[in-house]
Amino acid sequence: MRIASVEDDTSQAEQICQLLDEAGFECSSFATGSAFLRALRDQAFDLVVMDWQLPDVSGYELVSWVRQHSGRLPPILFLTSRIEESDIVAGLSVGADDYLAKPIRPGEFVARVRALLRRAYPKTLHEDDLIRQGAYIVDARRRVIALDGQNVDLSPREFDLALFLFRNIGRLLARDVIEQAVWGRAMDAASRTLDTHMSRLRIKLALRPENGVRLASVYSHGYRFEATAAHE
The missing domain is CATH 1.10.10.10 (Winged helix-like DNA-binding domain superfamily/Winged helix DNA-binding domain)
Structure with a gap:
């Protein structure tokens, strides 16, 4: 399944894609919100891993845009250092499906991704492969x-x-x-x-x-x- 990672920190972006690749997923990484939005013109992703703080637009605004234009899918996982309760509530309220705090804990990260995909595509991961x-x-x-x-x-x-x-x-x-x-x-x-x-x-x-x-x-x-x- 194809996963988009929107993360401007190079080392963290590499870690995210490495973890996803090792878990059997295809990961595309975007350092800016505008690059991600350009990709959406002719690409489809099964899940999005979203940082909150980006150089050109906030992850909050990107999630809002995706939900307005793409509906319920794809599932979106916020992966961010912003862990105040108000941030978590805002992120989930705007349309994210889950919220995970940095630094990345590899096992939990992959488990959250798999759980979101199972809920969003119950057949895709099983008999319809x-x-x-x-x-x-x-x-x-x-x-x-x-x-x-x-x-x-x-x-x-x-x-x-x-x-x-x-x-x-x-x-x-x-x-x-x-x-x-x-x-x-x-x-x-x-x-x-x-x-x-x-x-x-x-x-x-x-x-x-x-x-x-x-x-x-x-x-x-x-x-x-x-x-x-x-x-x-």
Whole structure:
């Protein structure tokens, strides 16, 4: 799973990513709030580890922005030296899911991260890690999709959308449900973002009946992604 660390102290940022990498997660580190926000334009993260004091914007403001634009997910863990009760209350009230004081205690830090992920994605860490359908193998943990044994090059957002489709195969999916799950918000009715991403997936993943799936647009509602005859 992909975790963003927003931390301006170089040594602490390295420690955070090292601990997460050793625990089996993929960590991306950002030294400023603006760098993190730029990354959110085309990347999706499963959890955010947030420092409070940053050189350009406060972690408090960043958490508020993420919650306003992305909804309940991703879970956010404040990791900060600000440990007054008023700070903890403010951090949790603005939208953080947990609060951990520095200095980092490695065992507790990793345990808190795992606990937040289990609560936020109860299926992702268990039976849905590997999905097989027709000619496809979807590896949620490694964030890889293989078609006939060959990994397909997808952007982070394309992978998130494809994973959502494969996890909901056979269901009629409303546009706003897909947008909320993948982008964290329902988009304007005139937006073509979802349709553009669906078109790219259809081409990149060769979403055709001969490969074991069918992607169909349902007028005025959304999409249906369904299984077809077994891939030979």
